[in-house]
Amino acid sequence: xxTHSPFGVNRLFAAGARATYRTHLATYGDxxxxxxxxxxxxxxxxxxxxxxxxxxxxxxxxFGSVPRSGMSSLWRSSAIVIANGAEGEPRSLKDERLLRxxxxxxxxGLLAAAAVVHAGTMYLYTTAQSLPSVRRxxxxxxxxxxxxxxxxxxxxxxxxxxAVVNAISNGVALPxxxxxxxxxxxxxxxxxxxxxxETLAHVALVARYGSAWFREVGSNxxxxxxxxxVSGAVPADRVLEVPGDTPVRDILRACGATDDDIAAVLVGGxxxxxxxxxxxxxxxxxxxxxxxxxxxxxxxxYALAADQCGLRASAEIVRYLANESAQQCGPCMFGLxxxxxxxxxxxxxxxxxxxxRELASVxxxxxxxGSCHHPNGTTRLVLSALDAxxxxxxxxxxxxxxxxxxx
Amino acid sequence: MAGTPNRYTLHIDWTKCDGRGLCTELIPDLxxxxxxxxxxxxxxxxxxxxxxxxxxxxxxxxxxxxxxCPLLALKLIAPTDAR
Numbered sequence: 331x332x333t334h335s336p337f338g339v340n341r342l343f344a345a346g347a348r349a350t351y352r353t354h355l356a357t358y359g360d361x362x363x364x365x366x367x368x369x370x371x372x373x374x375x376x377x378x379x380x381x382x383x384x385x386x387x388x389x390x391x392x393f394g395s396v397p398r399s400g401m402s403s404l405w406r407s408s409a410i411v412i413a414n415g416a417e418g419e420p421r422s423l424k425d426e427r428l429l430r431x432x433x434x435x436x437x438x439g440l441l442a443a444a445a446v447v448h449a450g451t452m453y454l455y456t457t458a459q460s461l462p463s464v465r466r467x468x469x470x471x472x473x474x475x476x477x478x479x480x481x482x483x484x485x486x487x488x489x490x491x492x493a494v495v496n497a498i499s500n501g502v503a504l505p506x507x508x509x510x511x512x513x514x515x516x517x518x519x520x521x522x523x524x525x526x527x528e529t530l531a532h533v534a535l536v537a538r539y540g541s542a543w544f545r546e547v548g549s550n551x552x553x554x555x556x557x558x559x560v561s562g563a564v565p566a567d568r569v570l571e572v573p574g575d576t577p578v579r580d581i582l583r584a585c586g587a588t589d590d591d592i593a594a595v596l597v598g599g600x601x602x603x604x605x606x607x608x609x610x611x612x613x614x615x616x617x618x619x620x621x622x623x624x625x626x627x628x629x630x631x632y633a634l635a636a637d638q639c640g641l642r643a644s645a646e647i648v649r650y651l652a653n654e655s656a657q658q659c660g661p662c663m664f665g666l667x668x669x670x671x672x673x674x675x676x677x678x679x680x681x682x683x684x685x686x687r688e689l690a691s692v693x694x695x696x697x698x699x700g701s702c703h704h705p706n707g708t709t710r711l712v713l714s715a716l717d718a719x720x721x722x723x724x725x726x727x728x729x730x731x732x733x734x735x736x737x
Numbered sequence: 738m739a740g741t742p743n744r745y746t747l748h749i750d751w752t753k754c755d756g757r758g759l760c761t762e763l764i765p766d767l768x769x770x771x772x773x774x775x776x777x778x779x780x781x782x783x784x785x786x787x788x789x790x791x792x793x794x795x796x797x798x799x800x801x802x803x804x805x806c807p808l809l810a811l812k813l814i815a816p817t818d819a820r
Contacts, residue, residue, distance in 0.1 A: 507750040509814060659751030660775040695771055698786035701752050706784065 334359035335539040339547055341555050342531050342571055347431050348463070351470040354434035361438045362537055370446045374533065376541035378553040383414060383489070383526030384599075384628045386616045389533065395513040396447040396521045408520045409449040412498065413440045415456030415464075415527040416482035416489030419599045420650075422628045424557035425527050427569040429460040432531060433467035437474050439530025442537045447523055452477045455494055456527070457484055486600070486654035490702045491524040504656045505702035526628075528557055548574030552615030556629050560585045563592055563635035575613035578605060578631065587633055593733065594634045594718055598627030600647050601707025603714035604640065623714060639733045641677040641722050644715035648673050651708045662705045665696035669712055679726050686716055686723050746788040746814045747799050749776060753810035760802040760811060764795060788814070 334357065336344040345357035375390035396409055413436055417425040429436060436454070444452050454464055454477050461481060468474045480498050482488045488503040495517045497503035516522025525533075532554060536544050545553040552574030561567040564585040572581055578595055595605045597614070603624035605612060612618050616626050634640055652666035672689040675682070693712045696705035716723060725732045747767070756774035767789055768776040778786040791799045791813070803811045 505752075507752050509748055509812065660754060660756050660773055661751070661771065664773045694783065695777065698782070698784040699749075699751060699775070699777065700787075701750070 335543050339555055339571055339573055341535060342428060342432050342435060345432060349432055349434060351434055358538060361442065361534065370442065370537055373541050374536055377536045377544040379532050379536060380616060381526055382528035382556065386626060389529055392523065393446060395511060396523050409447045410451045410517045410520050410522045411440060411444045411447065411449040412494055412522065412524045413454045413527050413530050414489055414494055414524050415460055416494065418486040418489045419628055419630060421559060421561050421599055421630050421632050423559045424569045424629060426460050428528055428531060428557065429456060430463045433463050435531040435534045436527045437467060438534035440477060441473060442533055443523060443525060443530060453480055453498055455480045455482050455498060457482050487656060487702060487704060494524055495522060504658060507701045549615065551617045558629040558631055560631045562633035563587060564633055575615040575618060577611050577613055579610035581614065581631060582633060591636055592633045593636045593638060594640055596632040597624045599630035600651055601710060602627050603710055604718035606718050637733055639731050640715060640719040641726060644711065645673040645677040648708060648712060655704060659700040661696040661699040665692055665705060666708055668692050669708065673712060676723060676726055679729050681727055683727060690716060741816060743816050745791040745796055745816060747791050748812040748814050749787050750810045753808045755808050757807055759805055763802045764798050767795060
């Protein structure tokens with residue numbers, strides 16, 4: 331074990347703001363040269379690292395699903411690794427912060443991933459605001475020259491894995507129909523590993539310090555640290571690195587919010603679910619959140635102020651999501667605007683008692699009927715709003731709002 | 738993804754489907770039409786409705802749906818263990 335291994339929770343930003351390659355190396359030491367597939371994948375498996383992009387897939391399993399290289403050198407160079415820093419979620423800032431302050435950890439992780447799956451081609455896909463820091467970091471080192479940087483458009487779905495592949499190959503950041511996994515056939519029909527940039531930064535640390543070190547922080551079911559973005563009813567939007575499974579309440583308090591300020595928290599972003607103010611002791615981990623019907627997504631917490639109407643806030647989000655539909659798949663193209671309309675009517679105090687049931691029914695009808703998870707995520711948000719704010723729905727039917735006086 | 742052991746699945750490419758409805762007439766026992774005219778699987782896990790399980794007795798009819806879809810939005814996927 332290296333003497334460089336950071337202690338405590340400050341892992342990803344241990345080299346400080348806008349770390350240069352020099353400070354990066356001084357902080358973390360050299361990347362263990364050439365970890366092989368046989369070494370790094372089992373180490374990642376022992377680390378328990380879960381992908382940080384939103385789907386929450388175990389990193390080792392995704393690495394392992396890239397076909398083993400065969401005998402021929404042609405096949406060896408055929409796999410492709412893409413570092414995904416598109417971060418289309420409007421309330422997520424963590425990948426941008428990571429690429430600004432710790433771009434070399436992401437590059438290290440990309441190089442390690444490429445070595446493990448014998449990838450001949452590497453891409454780093456990210457939005458315009460992160461391009462300067464990424465390009466600067468790549469120019470600071472000799473081992474990163476082969477990384478191709480591709481700009482991601484600032485849309486909600488530009489980071490969906492098949493949209494990433496489509497953007498790089500065709501310049502169109504829209505999801506595509508899939509009948510096989512990208513790790514089997516992705517970019518140019520080659521095995522393609524798409525990993526979130528934060529996941530790769532953790533891979534770079536596991537490659538250096540090992541799985542036991544990784545697990546020193548966090549819980550058994552959610553080891554390591556995570557980046558979260560907190561916004562809404564807090565003094566300022568913040569990106570924090572927290573131990574896995576940290577109670578939601580502790581994170582909000584660290585951001586300066588008190589329980590009385592907060593009516594509910596949207597966990598997991600716009601495809602996420604609302605946690606009521608009574609459930610804030612739940613740990614921020616995929617397992618703990620699943621028992622509340624929520625998921626972690628890309629680590630987004632949006633706090634709803636105590637005097638804010640959750641139905642109105644949800645309606646605004648669903649309208650945004652409807653507008654962000656790629657307009658490729660019928661159920662999404664027609665279903666999401668209808669969901670937004672129905673929720674807007676409920677939020678504005680329409681007394682029609684059938685609206686909530688109709689909204690639930692339309693929402694359930696779009697699930698599983700698209701080339702990406704946009705309809706599923708939108709349905710999750712809608713159903714969770716109807717559930718978490720059910721007293722509000724009742725009040726709105728009688729022309730009142732429980733949050734705001736006079737509505 | 739789409740492939741399932743022991744069973745053929747009818748895969749719907751939503752990016753191509755325009756809701757013409759021919760498939761829902763050929764295999765009405767498997768597919769209904771939603772309020773906008775798009776096919777909707779009658780059975781199975783709601784989250785997996787892009788891949789509709791096809792019983793052996795309906796394989797021929799499902800094949801017709803694939804061949805006759807004007808948008809070429811359907812694909813019959815063999816069981817994974819038959820590949």
